[in-house]
Amino acid sequence: MRVGFGEIGAQNVAVKLDFSGESFGKAKIEGITQYDSPFTTKEYIQNGYAMGILNDFSVTPDGLVNGSFTNGKNIPMYRLPLALFANPQGLDKTGDSCFREGANSGTAQLQFATEGGAGKIIGSTLEMSNVDLTDEFVTLIKGQRGFQASARVVSTGDQVLEELINLKR
Known part of the structure; x- marks a missing residue:
């Protein structure tokens, strides 16, 4: 007799049943290998689905x-x-x-939530904000430095134009 476990289980196993001799029945199982490893039951009832964690x-x-x-x-x-x-x-x-x-x-x-004036729940957010203040301050300082540099460029451009006008006179 061959016992099969399907596509997702172990490979097929040959089982020889012997009903002769002193005992009522003996089963000789060939081709089974068991390896030592920790065993934990993760799910007892699967309800038709493959086991999931x-x-x-x-x-x-x-x-x-x-x-x-x-x-x-x-x-x-x-x-x-x-x-x-x-x-x-x-x-x-x-x-x-x-x-x-x-x-x-x-x-x-x-x-x-959403019933009787209880409001709603917003998952994956922090209590008052989902903004990291450190990152926002760094962004603010970068923007302010960019504004300063742009203001200096405009100021320098004004000075160059003023000098050109003065040269023409």
């Missing part, structure tokens, strides 16, 4: 977290709620950009 994720404006897997599948995994407060100014600051419910803020009301 979470490779990346993205967040949509309505708070849906989509997982991108190595098998090419993109699957919605979770929906993030937003907390609304009656008085956002009453939140207690706990860090650089972290806040918690305060005595004057009111109780948090969880709401999905």
Whole structure:
């Protein structure tokens, strides 16, 4: 009997069944090689898809977290709620950009993004800005130096024209 594992599995294996002798049955398997390597179960249920490992994720404006897997599948995994407060100014600051419910803020009301006035989520951005200030200051200084150089060229051109006019007189 030959056992095949298809295109994506291991190669075919020959299995000889022997039902004679003292035991009820013996199986002799030829052509199997097993190598020593660490083994970890990554996925128990595959639902008809080839196994995939979470490779990346993205967040949509309505708070849906989509997982991108190595098998090419993109699957919605979770929906993030937003907390609304009656008085956002009453939140207690706990860090650089972290806040918690305060005595004057009111109780948090969880709401999905884009529903009930909760606003939307913008993925892959920083809290207040997605601009690196260092890069922007360098760009600003380069622009200012270019402006200075252009102003000097215009000033020098004016001086040359003035000298030419004076020579003609």
